[in-house]
Amino acid sequence: MSTVLRPPVSPAAPEGSPSGRQRATEAVGGGRSGRPASGRSRASAARRRERSGAWTTTLAVGLTMGFALFSLSPLLQGIGWWFATMAMVVVLLGVSALLRARGLPEVVVVGVAVLLWVAIVVLLYAPGTTWLVLPTLDTITDISADLAAARESIAVQEVPAVAVPELTQLLVMSIGLIALVSDELATGLRVPALSGTGPLAVLTIAPLVRRDDPQVLVYLLTGLAFLLVLWTGARIGSGGRAKPTTRIRATAGGRNAGLALGLAAAAVAAMVVLPTVTPGLTSRDLAEQGDGTPFASTYATGVDPTIQLGRDLRRSDPVLSLTYSTSSEEGLYLKMVNLSDFSGGTWEPEAPYDGISYEGQEFGTPPGLAPEVPVTDVSTTVSIAGLRSDWLPLPYPSQQVDSLSGNWLITPNTFTITDLQGDTRGINYQATSLAVAPTAEQLATAGATVPDSLAGYLGLPPDLPPVIAQEASTITAGAATNYDRAVALQEYFRSGEFRYSLAAPASNGYDGSNAEMIAAFLDKKEGYCVHFSAAMAVMARTLGIPSRIAVGYAPGQTADSTADGQPVYEVYTDQLHAWPELYFEGIGWLPFEPTPGLDITPPDYSLPDYAQQSATDSSAPAPSSTSTATNSAGPDRGDVAAVQSAEQQVLAQVRGWSIFAGVLALIALVVLAPFAARRFVRRGRIRRLATDPQPGTLAWLELEDTLDDHRLQRSHGDTLSDVERRLTAENMVPVDALGRLRVAAEFEQYAPPGSASDETRARIGRDLLAVISGLDAQAQPRDRALARYLPVSLWRRRRAAASTGTLVP
Template identity: 40%
Template sequence: MTRLETPARSGGASQRASGATGRGYERGAAPGRGEARRGADPDETQLASTRGRPARPGLARAALLSALVFLLLALPVGGLAPLLMGTGWWFTTCLVVAVVLAIAAGARLLPVASWIPSLAALVAWGVSITVLFAPSEALFGILPTFDTLRTLRDELRDAGASIASQGVPAEPVASIVFLLALTIGLLALVADALVFAVRMPALVGLVPITVLAVPYTIRQQDFDVWLFVWLAAVFLVLVWLADRWGVGLRLRSASSLRPGRNTVRALVSGAVAIALAVVLPAVTPGLTANSFHSLPQGQLPSVYSSGVDPTIQLSQDLRRTNPVLSMTYTTSAASGLYLKLVNLWNFTNGPWQPENTDSAHPLGTAFDTPDGLNTDVATQEVTTSVSVSGLRSDWLPLPYPAETVTGLTGDWVQSPGSLTVTAVEANADGQNYTVTSLDVEPSAAQLAASSAAVPAALQSYVSLPRGIDPIIQSTATEVTAGAVSNYDKAVALQKYFTSGAFTYSVTAPVEGKYDGGNFQAVAKFLSAKSGYCIHFASAMAVMARSLGIPSRIAIGYHPGAAVSRQDNGTATFQVFSDELHAWPELWFEGVGWLSFEPTPGLGLTPPAYSLPNYTSATPATTAPSTAPSSATPVTPRTQTPTDLAANPALTPQAQAAETGRAWLVAVVIVIVVGGLALIPAGLRRLRRRRRLSRMAGSGRSTATIGWREITDTAVDYRLDVPAGETVRAFGARLAALDTVPPEPVLRLVQAVERERFAPGGAAEPDHAQRQALAGDVREVIRGLQKNASRADDRWALIVPRSLFSRAEE
């Protein structure tokens, strides 16, 4: 049999004879160059590998690459520091990452299949999580059992509850540290597999970016430029070294950009990319730090995750699917109480801010006198005992106006005017305290006689910026037409929102892009007539200011649901995290700040003094109270049989059905995604079947069609197929591979050359010859498949490169 040789590739056959065959082609390196590189560094890993396994780096190189992967995870995990207190959580998380990467690196040095190190890393991940967080339920304290899985499941549930109740920075309780170690350790496993098993180190950049984005999605903060620079530099070094040492896939080594030979160009390109990423945001309008309105330190309650706009955080809490118990309180009031955390008063074109705490003073036993409340206004003292169980907030939930508070631990300050209480070195979680407050009962005559004059100290509570949407002023004027006093106007405003023209919805604002509280959102809300509590409260407060009535927005909790009533006339209420609420407070001369309830659809009864018939009611029939009734909570709870009966959607059967639907949706998504992922594989198989069918049937260019299929298969398996290489030269390289028989390659090369260069018609094969050539093509393809590693075989199936780079003939 004549040996395939070519002047340009004369080393191909001889190289095969010397044993330095083929697997170097899998990485796209020419035999001569691959051999020279191996000879230049005999102590390190060779580009070629044993059959069926990818090339492995040596001990020093594997350790360095694993160390770089470790840095790619440890650095962005450190970027989570603004969200969590202390540093112990970082060391625990990095310990799990180090164990996973070390076990994978050690296993990779052994003569095992390419998937074994990833499996070993998976086992190390599971064992380390078990040892650190659930050793008592594990076999020998190491091996996880079913009890271990149940314990870890409970830890995940506790982590979700802790995240729901805590603010920023959160206390790194054991469940949160477990969640971090679990997820970051899994990401370390993925990153290691991308570098060494899949051999696509460039994709590793997605892993640290995922972690780095977390703090910026939770709270607004200045971008850590230096962290980004170091992270980008480590990533570039990793990709460059992986390519230089033959760990990454090489697709175009014959081009002008040869792997491992463009150090200066790679470093310069990486430096320029980093510089642009750092410099452009600093000089581009709208991307600078000053373009985003930020608030002074400590201005926002941590219950709202220290976000820029607490109204946005409130909406997120309202949409939680796993509400947790925030507090329980027992009160002597006739009905439930609004428990206020903070006031919003500074209505600007930016995010609306809470009241300034600069003038706050240490909290004593007694509070300041409520602003504007005259002694001739009837009041009733209310005593309330509060136990906070799931609200990690810098602000203390209190009824307004509070008189005294006892039982608090830690340092707290009181803001005059608003009578809100803020922590200095404490938080609301775990506090058990007793507060006395006033139930203000103004008469109709007192409200009607309230002057429209606004004191100088309250001028900021009627101020509005210029340029707000005119629909706000025009709607307020239209709604209050005919009203004489400020009180009549306030009642008309509340009636406008509760008369049935508006609907309650936590999703409509998101779909309509007017979520949160600001002037743009208020204007859109007045047109859409659908929103949640912050929209109703914001609209009424802004419209009141446009009419000259001082107003502010209170954010806290609505009364919740009564769970028991005692013989002494007190009642116990439970308040959950999704019962956060916002309501407007309007100021009236001689009476002070009064709460209104414009939000419909929650089963909340507005205060008696805010109803239109209050002025016509007799004193005997009025029982005014600033604390609305809690007739029906927003979301009935599953703790009591009564609630289950009232809301069948929360019964175990309904929950099981809901879970079944969720699993069905998940299965459908997996099937759809899997089907889409297999489309390229199906198209590639269809192309091969069509070509082989054309070869076996009647047609022209039989050998050329078969050769195109072979070259496409080589491209799929990451072999280098230069566009200018001759058929004979490429055939010589194929015949040099251990797994490809040279005889069918020679027959195909000769048949292609006859078709291309023989006189017309002389080279057309008969049916038997076409069948034989189709068989040769299949045999060469099988040889290429045997030559490929498992990783290459998977990529050739899922992402056939020839389908995207070579057009069908």
């Protein structure tokens, strides 16, 4: 049975005193003679009060992003990229803080900030592509091209990379958006703890790439700045102090500053301390895992052709990369990618972005191979175990690959295949290739003409150390042909003057393959496969012989098993290898083996006495090489070469972690969507208390939904008084606050709409928060979690009955 509500009878106003309507007008308008304030101005004033102090949180977010951005300094040269990126962050966050201080709605603040981000990006990076001031398709095309160039720069540069304009643009755009999202989480949605996900994502990049010791100072500064975000975020709208408004203290998340301080300090300590004391989390452990464990090594996410190669070679526990069976009489080199561009003084991989879609068709005739050169078809079945790489290991020159699913690209003229996914584990495929067997006469008469399409394979940097060309000229002084010069270069490195060593390049500072490192290697005469292959390839170019570095796997060793009557070869991580390939017109690309000390026999055609054979001898063996490597660990088993530069590793790892983060984000979205929706509804109602014609009824509606969320059963016939009696009888909420809410809701059933003063509206808001806090405080943890993350009020809404004192479904 409903209770009929009657408005309270006010005592007669003394003669000469203002009437109730006048007092209401003065309360709203600020005085007798003042004009009544509009609902918009009241809402703006309410938002300003609600956001008081928000600018300090925005400042703290900016500081957190700035310190986190310093974690990228080991990956990038210089500091200009940091200032450019932070300029974008400062502008975006500054404008957002200004708009909030003016009392604009949060949706307007976010919209203006995003539009400002777009405007800055267009103005800086595509200024000539707009129509009047509006972006066009050309704008999108230009910016997309810049981002593609940034991706390619990441793929080919060594660490620390040069912060080319495209890389800086990528940072400016991405970090600017991350800062906007973090600021909105901290100040707009009032969940400052979640705002740390953006800086955390930035902090994770460098450790995933370099595996170095933690940057303790950067972590500490970022952690302290994040503490400031939590501290200030809990005090937005409270004038700098968090005071309980009722005798029951609020315990809503984000308001307990001491707890936030403790949790944040513990998180910072964990970041700094745990990696140094926990087994499996140290940088050394990360570098030595590669067997599919959660802490994979550099190798497990792709190998590096230069500086990371020594780390892969020094692995103490090699693991199985792949197995293969072949119709060839000998084991095969399995190539993944070519390093062909040396014009900048550093060997860089060919760009896979120039590839075309591979759909199982034949590759075609290998470049330079004349029809009269003897070839034999070879079939090979490959099963990849632990290799993660963008490129597919294949014998060269392959003709066709079967049983290969997915979107693969083939690079023309080099016959390499990639899908840019960074993970080839578990792939099985069959490759048909050619065993090229040139005769001694064909090698001796091979043309020295370089086609225009191969001119890039002669490229050298303008500042190439003179010692490299001088040494090459001295070594090949008695050679008559390009082939003879190539054989002389290989014999020079295998003659005994040079020694295979993993330690010497690292300890003497020339562990790499750029021009300066090659010159140092020729002086020290100690190194591993990258040094030998890079030196021979550069020397060949100084002699006019096109060259490139092939990276992949040495032949491996025979296992005690067969497949379809063919021997099975096992290839381990320490048999990754680099070798030079030289081009001879009429024959094409031929591999050489200048690296000594690996128990790998060079191809027969590359040996000095092969040229002495009869020109009519057509039984020359195929150019495959024999491996007599054993199963013992260490450098004698083989050599590790590389596929990806350090920045390609960045790309592969960021891609993998992005997928992982995306899955987590999707899960979080599903789990937190009801929480966020319910919080959005509540905050919207609290804001509307400043302008709604019936703030008391609106507050009671929010209370009813909160009771539903806490699963507090009530009868459809319960009046507001019934609900009040039950809650106060069970000591669930502050009695005075609940009573005032009930009176305000009942009063509005008969009072003229909009008659509530600003003071009344503010008191209703305080009472509502006090009652909600009381409900949260007395609830059991499980019930409180259900109320927050599975709010049933989103599906069972209530409405205010206009003519009764009840709120009915």
